[in-house]
Amino acid sequence: MTGSERGAGDHADSHSADDYSADQHSADQHSAERAHRDFTRSLSYGDYLQLDTLKAAHRPVTAAHDEHLFIAVHHVSELWLELIVRELEAAMAQLAGGITDAPLKGLTRVVRAQEQLTNAWEVLKTMTPADYLQFREAFGQASGFQSAAYRLVEFLLGNRHATLLGPHEHRPEVHARLSAALHAPSVYDLTLRLLAARGLPLPPEVLARDPCLPPTPHPAVLDAWLTVYRDPDTYWDLYELAEKLLDVEDNFRRWRFNHLTTVERTIGLRRGSGGTSGAGYLARALGVVLFPELWEVRTNL
Ligand code: HEM
Numbered sequence: 001m002t003g004s005e006r007g008a009g010d011h012a013d014s015h016s017a018d019d020y021s022a023d024q025h026s027a028d029q030h031s032a033e034r035a036h037r038d039f040t041r042s043l044s045y046g047d048y049l050q051l052d053t054l055k056a057a058h059r060p061v062t063a064a065h066d067e068h069l070f071i072a073v074h075h076v077s078e079l080w081l082e083l084i085v086r087e088l089e090a091a092m093a094q095l096a097g098g099i100t101d102a103p104l105k106g107l108t109r110v111v112r113a114q115e116q117l118t119n120a121w122e123v124l125k126t127m128t129p130a131d132y133l134q135f136r137e138a139f140g141q142a143s144g145f146q147s148a149a150y151r152l153v154e155f156l157l158g159n160r161h162a163t164l165l166g167p168h169e170h171r172p173e174v175h176a177r178l179s180a181a182l183h184a185p186s187v188y189d190l191t192l193r194l195l196a197a198r199g200l201p202l203p204p205e206v207l208a209r210d211p212c213l214p215p216t217p218h219p220a221v222l223d224a225w226l227t228v229y230r231d232p233d234t235y236w237d238l239y240e241l242a243e244k245l246l247d248v249e250d251n252f253r254r255w256r257f258n259h260l261t262t263v264e265r266t267i268g269l270r271r272g273s274g275g276t277s278g279a280g281y282l283a284r285a286l287g288v289v290l291f292p293e294l295w296e297v298r299t300n301l
Contacts, residue, residue, distance in 0.1 A: 064134035066127045073124045074144070080113045081149035087113070088156045088187060095190040098197060100237040107244045114251035121258040125265065132266050136273070143274025148174045157248070157290050158186035158215050167274075185211050188291050191241060192221060198238065200224040217292040225297040242294055249290045256286055 039047070046052065057075065060067040087110045091103035144150060146167040154160070160182050168175040185193070189211060196202045206218050225242065232239040260282040263272075272278040289295065 060135070061138045062135040064131070066131040067135040067138070069124065069127055070132070070135070073120050077117055077120055078147065078149055080117045081147065081153055084110050084113050085149055085152050085156065088153065092156065092187050092190055095187065095194060096185075098194065100194060100241055104240060104244055107241075107248060111244070111247045111251055114248065114255060118251065118255045118258055121262050125262055127266065129266055129268070136267075139273065141273055141275065143272055145272065145274030145276065148178060151178055152181055155181040156187055157252070158188045159288050159290055160186070160212055160214055162212055182212055186215070187245065188215060191238075191245065192224075194241075195221075195224045195228070195238060198235070200227055214288075215290065215292055217296065221293045222296055222300065225293050226300060229297050229301055242291075245291050246294050249294075252290065253286070256282070256288075260286065 036042075058068070058071055060071060087106040091106035091110075094103045094106075148168055148171075151164055151168075154164075155178060162182060165175060165178055165182065168178055189209070192202060192206060196207055202220050202224055203218075206221055228235040228238050228242065260279060263282060264279050267278060269279055272281065
């Protein structure tokens, strides 16, 4: 019975006969279900997911209400970043083996995870500058600038600078992983090798370029993509791969832009906790281009 169907004498908090029968029905329903109840000898939901461990990592260092939000959004973002790393690495292993269609599945997952990362800003933006200042001093020099997972995503995608290894020197394992990614081909390098394997002419300076450097546009790469984009029927798998990479870069830009906007509305032009100029540094990063020729090809078609 809905509120509007109640008689004038009914009170919203009083139970009607219908309500009781509905309650009884749901109780019966639950007892009839053979849901497992004894977890003395098997893993429960919380055991399997190690929820105690997960929650133990949520440890605000002040009494500020919004520090919980700040920590939760960072934790969730780190989990998505780890997933993105796994998916990128798996897709790159397939690309290195000459496979073009299977990596699309993993890259699609990357794109969806990026959407979740970008949506997280909407929750964080409910925090006011004054809320933030209540706990800002408590985390000292800690900053997302030191996020190993984020840096690994950037390295895998090709935005690489050896100096960015610096903040990880105190963690040899993390440093080694990042360093290995820095010296290995990026997802774009692997894609260009596939173009060459399909007979599209690419010079040695493209195929054997120094992987430690960020991508620099090359006319031969542009020509190769022009061939693919002018005749997608012949090169459908490469065309689809290129468009998927573009989706990844598109989403990466959205994340960066929303981060910058959130930072500006929270700390204005204050310096970052990581020691950079803050909004100025992040604004410069908006100019980063991961797959230059995939954008340029549109102008030249
Ligand atoms: C109100 C919340 C936030 C503020 C005020 C903020 C502020 C900043 C600032 C100023 C920087 C520049 C580096 C520095 O610290 O000097 C930065 C970098 C960064 N932040 Fe945030 N941030 C916030 C939330 C987040 C969240 C939720 C994440 C999620 C992981 C994140 C990830 C990063 C990353 C990965 C960088 C490095 C970007 C790069 O090097 O291009 N930030 N942040």
